[in-house]
Amino acid sequence: MPANKKLLFLPGDGIGPEVMTEVRRVIDWMDRRRSVTFDITEGLIGGTAYDETGSPLPEETLEAAQNSDAVLMGAVGGPKWETLPFDVQPERGLLGIRKEMGLFANLRPAIVFDALAEASTLKLDIVKGLDIMILRELTGGLYFGDPRGVEELPDGTRKGYNTMTYTTPEVERIGRVAFDLAAKRDKRLCSVDKANVLETTVMWRETMESIKGDYPDIELSHMYVDNAAMQLVRNPKQFDVMVTTNMFGDILSDCAAMLTGSLGMLPSASLGAPDESGRRPALYEPVHGSAPDITGQGIANPLATILSYSMLLRYSFDMAEDADLIDQAAQNILDGGLRTADIMEEGKAKVSTQVMGEAIVNELDKLAA
Ligand code: IPM
Ligand code: MG
Numbered sequence: 001m002p003a004n005k006k007l008l009f010l011p012g013d014g015i016g017p018e019v020m021t022e023v024r025r026v027i028d029w030m031d032r033r034r035s036v037t038f039d040i041t042e043g044l045i046g047g048t049a050y051d052e053t054g055s056p057l058p059e060e061t062l063e064a065a066q067n068s069d070a071v072l073m074g075a076v077g078g079p080k081w082e083t084l085p086f087d088v089q090p091e092r093g094l095l096g097i098r099k100e101m102g103l104f105a106n107l108r109p110a111i112v113f114d115a116l117a118e119a120s121t122l123k124l125d126i127v128k129g130l131d132i133m134i135l136r137e138l139t140g141g142l143y144f145g146d147p148r149g150v151e152e153l154p155d156g157t158r159k160g161y162n163t164m165t166y167t168t169p170e171v172e173r174i175g176r177v178a179f180d181l182a183a184k185r186d187k188r189l190c191s192v193d194k195a196n197v198l199e200t201t202v203m204w205r206e207t208m209e210s211i212k213g214d215y216p217d218i219e220l221s222h223m224y225v226d227n228a229a230m231q232l233v234r235n236p237k238q239f240d241v242m243v244t245t246n247m248f249g250d251i252l253s254d255c256a257a258m259l260t261g262s263l264g265m266l267p268s269a270s271l272g273a274p275d276e277s278g279r280r281p282a283l284y285e286p287v288h289g290s291a292p293d294i295t296g297q298g299i300a301n302p303l304a305t306i307l308s309y310s311m312l313l314r315y316s317f318d319m320a321e322d323a324d325l326i327d328q329a330a331q332n333i334l335d336g337g338l339r340t341a342d343i344m345e346e347g348k349a350k351v352s353t354q355v356m357g358e359a360i361v362n363e364l365d366k367l368a369a
Contacts, residue, residue, distance in 0.1 A: 005317060007038045008068040012046040013090055014290025015300035016074020022302035022357030023072065023309045026326065029361045033368055045097065046076030046090035056093030062100055070316040071283040072309060075290035099139050101281040103270035105177045106138040106249065108287060110256040110266065115334035119261030119343050122233065127259050132239045133181055134256055136249025137174045138270055140166050143246045164200045171207040178243035179215040185240055190221045192228045192244035192252065232256055253287065263288040264301030264342040267308035269315050282316045284308040298352045301340040303330055306360060329363040
């Protein structure tokens with residue numbers, strides 16, 4: 001069992017610090033009960049970092065991230081910083097750390113817990129038992145392509161432009177992560193593109209085809225992104241793993257998130273390429289944002305962050321047993337009827353962020369007894 005691995009905590013803005021506090025509880029529990037020790041340091045990111053240092057991604061944060069075995073982040077952003085110049089807005093901190101750490105593979109599972117199937121806006125039989133994985137390319141495409149900007153034209157009007165770029169090695173490496181994920185699941189991979197319009201994604205599709213020979217047990221299909229958005233709400237269970245570009249993945253993952261009833265439930269992992277020593281840069285974060293509307297009220301759902309921590313154990317430290325234990329605890333708590341406001345239904349017990357965190361720890365106690 002790994003000991004003294006280095007974790008960097010980046011609570012960030014809004015409800016970030018509140019939900020991260022609950023993860024601390026789970027880590028302390030593991031510390032006490034299962035003799036796993038992490039060296040945890042805390043850093044600044046986002047608007048809070050800007051307020052203290054003038055940058056949404058201070059140099060020390062990036063350095064600490066690069067020297068850690070895994071990073072766990074809360075959330076960034078909020079109305080307070082929306083009027084700042086574009087290049088110091090909180091989101092620049094998040095995009096910067098993804099790019100600088102080379103976190104090209106963003107895993108966004110969308111799983112419907114049985115206890116929450118009724119909370120989805122879709123019909124029960126459409127979402128019950130849903131378990132899909134969206135793999136979003138995270139360091140290329142429209143988000144990072146050059147040229148980009150807004151220009152003044154001689155006639156006084158303005159022209160804005162961004163560029164969708166991918167190279168074949170970039171597509172190949174995300175493709176290989178996707179095939180590997182599918183191999184551990186239901187062996188079906190759907191690559192989402194817009195090959196009827198965008199040349200970049202014609203190349204994307206050809207590249208996916210060019211590597212499929214290395215994965216003979218995986219069934220590869222292709223779908224245009226507009227159709228994929230429709231199919232996600234029409235019949236989401238047709239999918240197992242979906243792989244797509246940065247921009248399309250941003251949109252489809254929010255769409256998939258809502259199938260599960262609440263953004264407050266969804267964890268994510270962003271992974272880079274392993275170095276020579278086998279260490280893989282990794283950042284874990286809940287998919288929900290900073291939720292400024294409920295910040296400071298103690299009512300945010302900490303489960304997405306706790307489940308992100310479970311992904312951290314699974315993907316960075318190969319601690320599947322402990323990850324399973326946390327996932328099971330979350331499921332049991334929900335089965336038992338505890339709900340934060342975002343997933344509240346009639347007849348259930350509405351609890352605070354803190355009570356939900358404590359309940360997870362109590363459940364871990366029971367499971368480990
Ligand atoms: C996400 C978010 C970010 C993104 C924003 C906050 C920059 O929407 O992680 O999906 O667009 O990638
Ligand atoms: Mg998004």
